[in-house]
Amino acid sequence: MAGHIDHGKTSLTKALTNVDTDRLKEEKERKISIELGFAPLKLKDSNYNISIIDVPGHEKFIRQMIAGVAGIDLVLIIIAADEGIMPQTVEHMNILSLLNIHNAIIVITKVKQAEAELIDLVENDIKEFIKQTTFADAPIVQVDSIDGVGIEGLKQRIMDQLNYTKHRNELAPFRLPIDQVFTMKGVGTIVRGTIYEGTVHVEDQLVVLPNDQKGKARQIQVHSHSVNRGFAGQRTAIQLAGVHKDDVKRGDVLVKQPEFFTTTTTIDVAMRFINPLKTPIKQRTPIKLHTGTNEVYGHIIFFDRNKVEKEMDEIVCQIRLKEPIVIKREDRFILRRATPVETIGGGWVINPNGEKYKFGEETITKLTQMKEGTPEEQVLQLISRHNWITKEELVKKIPIDLNQMEEMVHRLSIDGTIKKIANYYTLTSYYEQIQNEIIQVLNQFHDENPMKTGMNKPELLKHIEVHKSIQEMLIKQWIGDKKINQKGHYIAINGFEPHLPTKWETRMLSVLDQLKADQLKVKEWKEYVKGLPMEFVEPFHNYLIEQEIITPLMENYMIHTNVWEESVALLRQQTEATFTLKEAKDILKISRKYLIPFLERLDKRNITIRIEDKRKWV
Numbered sequence: 001m002a003g004h005i006d007h008g009k010t011s012l013t014k015a016l017t018n019v020d021t022d023r024l025k026e027e028k029e030r031k032i033s034i035e036l037g038f039a040p041l042k043l044k045d046s047n048y049n050i051s052i053i054d055v056p057g058h059e060k061f062i063r064q065m066i067a068g069v070a071g072i073d074l075v076l077i078i079i080a081a082d083e084g085i086m087p088q089t090v091e092h093m094n095i096l097s098l099l100n101i102h103n104a105i106i107v108i109t110k111v112k113q114a115e116a117e118l119i120d121l122v123e124n125d126i127k128e129f130i131k132q133t134t135f136a137d138a139p140i141v142q143v144d145s146i147d148g149v150g151i152e153g154l155k156q157r158i159m160d161q162l163n164y165t166k167h168r169n170e171l172a173p174f175r176l177p178i179d180q181v182f183t184m185k186g187v188g189t190i191v192r193g194t195i196y197e198g199t200v201h202v203e204d205q206l207v208v209l210p211n212d213q214k215g216k217a218r219q220i221q222v223h224s225h226s227v228n229r230g231f232a233g234q235r236t237a238i239q240l241a242g243v244h245k246d247d248v249k250r251g252d253v254l255v256k257q258p259e260f261f262t263t264t265t266t267i268d269v270a271m272r273f274i275n276p277l278k279t280p281i282k283q284r285t286p287i288k289l290h291t292g293t294n295e296v297y298g299h300i301i302f303f304d305r306n307k308v309e310k311e312m313d314e315i316v317c318q319i320r321l322k323e324p325i326v327i328k329r330e331d332r333f334i335l336r337r338a339t340p341v342e343t344i345g346g347g348w349v350i351n352p353n354g355e356k357y358k359f360g361e362e363t364i365t366k367l368t369q370m371k372e373g374t375p376e377e378q379v380l381q382l383i384s385r386h387n388w389i390t391k392e393e394l395v396k397k398i399p400i401d402l403n404q405m406e407e408m409v410h411r412l413s414i415d416g417t418i419k420k421i422a423n424y425y426t427l428t429s430y431y432e433q434i435q436n437e438i439i440q441v442l443n444q445f446h447d448e449n450p451m452k453t454g455m456n457k458p459e460l461l462k463h464i465e466v467h468k469s470i471q472e473m474l475i476k477q478w479i480g481d482k483k484i485n486q487k488g489h490y491i492a493i494n495g496f497e498p499h500l501p502t503k504w505e506t507r508m509l510s511v512l513d514q515l516k517a518d519q520l521k522v523k524e525w526k527e528y529v530k531g532l533p534m535e536f537v538e539p540f541h542n543y544l545i546e547q548e549i550i551t552p553l554m555e556n557y558m559i560h561t562n563v564w565e566e567s568v569a570l571l572r573q574q575t576e577a578t579f580t581l582k583e584a585k586d587i588l589k590i591s592r593k594y595l596i597p598f599l600e601r602l603d604k605r606n607i608t609i610r611i612e613d614k615r616k617w618v
Contacts, residue, residue, distance in 0.1 A: 001054045002096060003078030004086035008109035010037065011145040012078060013054045016155065017041050038192075038235055040223035043159050049222065050162070051194070051235035055092075072194070073165045073233065074158065075104045077135065081114035081142070084122040085129055091343055094274055097134045098346025099332045103165060104138040105157050106130070112144040168232035171403055173395065174198030174256040176236065177292035178208075181248045189215075189245045191254060192237045193293065199231040200238065200256060208243060209253045210263040210324040215243035251294035253326040259392040260402075262328065265298075265321045266354035270371050271335065271347025273311050278342060282307040286338035289319055291331055291349075296321045297338060303363040314347065316367035318354050327352050329378075329397055352397060376408060380417070380427070388424045388470055422473040434474065438463060439483065442493045450501050451543035454485075454492030498543055507531055508540060512549065516560040520567060520590050520598065524556045554597035567598070568607065578616045 001009035014020050019039035037054035053072060075096055079089055096104070106126060111119055123140060130136050141157055143150035180192040191208075200206070204217045219239035220230050230236040238254065255261050273281065283306045284299045298321035302308070308315075319335075327333075327349055334346040350371045357363040373381055378398050383389055395405050409425060412418045419428045441463050445455045457475075464471045475491070478484045482494045500508050511528045529537050544550040544558075551564040567588060571579070574587045585595050599615065602608040608615040 001052065001076050001078055002092040004080070004083070004088035004092075007078045007080040007083065007086070007089075008145055009054050009078045012076070012107065012109055012143065013037065013039050013052050015143075015145040015148060015151050017052060038223075041158070043155055046159060048159075048162060049234060050158075051223065053194075053235070072101060073103060073168075074161050075101055076158075077104055077106045077138070079106065079108055079122065079126060080110045081108050081119045081122055082110055084125055093133060093135065094343055095334055095346070098272065098274075098334055098343075100348070102134045103161060104135045105154070105161060106135065106138050106140045107154065108140065108142045109145060111142045111149060112147060168195075169197045170199050170232045172197035172232070173260040173402065174200050174204075174206075174254075175261070176200070176238070176254040177294070178248065178252045178254055179250050179293040181245055181250065183245045187239055188218075189240045189243050189248065190237055191240055191248060192235075193254070195230055195232050195234050195236055196292070197232045198256065199229055200236070201229045204256055206238075206240065207255055207258045208240075208248050209255055209258060209261060209326045211247065211252070212258070213243045213247045215240040217241075251292070251296075251325075253292065255326075257392075260395045261326050262352040262396045263324045263326055264352050264354070265324050266356075267319050267321075267327060267349050268316065268351035268354040268367055268370065269319055269333070269347050270314050270316050270350050271333075271345050272314050273308055273345040274343060275310055275312060277309065277344060280307045280309045281337075281344055287319070287344070288336045288338055288341075289321060289325075289333055290336065291325065291327055291333040294325050296323050296325055298322055300335065303357060303359050303367070304361065316350065316364060316371055318357070320354075375404075376412070379405075379408060379412070383418060383425055383427055384430075387430055388421075388426050388466060390423050391425070394425070421470070421477050424470060424473070434464065434466075435478065435483065438474075438478070439493065442484065442491070442496075446493060446496055449539065451498050451539045452490070453487055453498055453546055454490035454496070457486070457489045457491050460491050498547065500540075500543075501536070504532065504536060511540075512544075512560065515550065515558065516563060519563050520553075520559060520588060520594050522553065522557055522559055522594075525558050526556070528558075551601075553594065553601065557597070568602070572617060575617075578611070578614045580614055584615075 017039040039052045041050040041052050141154050175196045176193045178191045178193045207214050217238050218241040220227050221237045222234050283302050287300050289296050298319050301318040329349050331349045336343050416428050418425050419431045461471050485494050550558040551561045553559050
């Protein structure tokens with residue numbers, strides 16, 4: 001019910017429902033509605049669950065009015081026969097239009113208090129006025145709430161309109177903007193609101209945003225009747241266990257899956273201004289933004305002008321707020337001037353996560369693309385802008401339900417446009433660019449370091465300029481795709497094997513031949529590698545160790561691994577279960593300089609165990 005103060009909204013609600021929605025003492029004393037009133041409407045031969053929301057008509061209570069109309073399916077615009085169209089009638093109709101609410105019935109009330117000629121005059125004024133509004137096709141009904149004239153006809157009109165009303169989305173993540181919070185003795189905190197989308201069940205774990213208060217739906221009621229679940233479009237009260245009344249307020253949003261919702265202070269919007277404006281709207285004009293049941297102060301930011309005086313077309317701009325709100329793309333809003341208080345315009349959210357943009361045509365083009373894109377184009381724009389984005393973040397920013405989003409990203413994955421890595425989506429072109437860059441980095445590393453097992457992982461990760469968690473997912477993906485492999489903390493191109501550099505291969509093999517020829521009586525390692533360039537000495541040594549071609553005997557002394565294995569086998573063949581130092585010396589025919597390190601390495605490798613002056617084979 002919308003309309004000017006004292007035009008009979010509350011009386012009509014009572015005539016339709018037999019419920020007096022003025023429940024406050026002050027409302028009854030002053031005979032005006034201050035807070036939102038709610039009543040169930042039962043229509044004959046209908047299974048619909050219908051709630052009437054009686055909104056205050058006084059200019060001082062516009063905030064309550066906006067909170068009441070958020071989420072409705074049909075509006076009754078109430079105009080008294082003895083007064084006709086009044087200032088609040090016009091403002092309410094402007095607000096309804098800006099909120100994209102076009103499904104309306106215009107109800108002329110108090111027809112028994114006015115002469116027939118006056119009623120005809122009022123109806124003609126209404127018809128003329130609505131020609132220039134979004135309510136041009138709205139039916140006009142005459143009623144009198146006191147003696148019941150026209151009430152049954154109005155009920156039939158309501159039924160006819162609701163039969164063609166689009167059903168709300170029950171598959172989307174649950175969202176209920178809170179417009180009332182109170183407590184009851186022995187029950188605790190209760191919140192009320194109209195469920196925008198989704199469903200809620202008794203015992204569901206819920207979260208109040210933006211302050212992240214966690215609770216449980218202990219009980220759900222729809223017009224004082226307990227139910228096991230509430231669904232999109234229903235006027236619902238929820239007993240919220242675990243949340244204190246003082247931690248919840250009108251304007252907060254109750255959700256079940258907070259990961260699907262954006263808490264923000266900067267929103268990119270498409271909006272229209274009321275014409276004529278009383279005074280121009282300048283750059284950074286202080287405003288009050290109304291969305292859902294919320295009212296937040298902020299500033300309006302233009303990117304292609306410094307003020308608006310008269311603008312008939314929809315424009316793209318930005319709202320920066322002083323407090324965080326919970327909002328999604330395509331949510332509607334109203335803007336009112338902070339002072340003097342007046343409605344200046346409204347529109348819809350094109351991007352709930354606005355950023356700081358430069359003034360100029362480039363930004364206007366960017367925002368216009370966001371505004372006009374299909375859901376699929378919006379998905380691709382978001383992925384392109386963020387590079388890596390989760391399904392939950394996509395649902396936050398694009399107004400389609402989870403099932404539709406899953407179908408869309410699956411289709412885009414199948415045709416190769418996007419790629420899923422763990423829980424993230426990215427453009428396939430961007431993914432392949434990163435992959436090709438890393439393959440190139442590794443190939444260059446292998447060319448320059450052919451003897452190394454691979455590139456040190458932390459060093460490689462420096463070349464992947466994404467978040468650390470995504471780096472790890474990419475590494476796992478490339479290993480799974482057999483693009484790379486990992487040994488310890490080394491990463492290499494799949495199929496790469498360390499090898500001697502072609503240019504120095506002959507010289508390096510001769511080092512090994514000489515080392516093998518010297519058997520156990522080796523010289524210091526530096527004597528063998530004298531003929532190699534200094535930059536190859538250490539990599540060559542490390543390569544031989546990693547490939548187990550040489551075995552350290554003692555510091556700076558290496559033996560060929562074949563020699564080591566042959567010597568161990570010889571000693572084992574010619575000794576019993578235990579042997580002495582002298583026996584080993586006689587068999588291997590080497591001095592103590594080489595013998596002691598050799599035997600100690602046997603112990604270290606758990607081939608033998610030293611027991612006093614003997615060694616025992618393991």
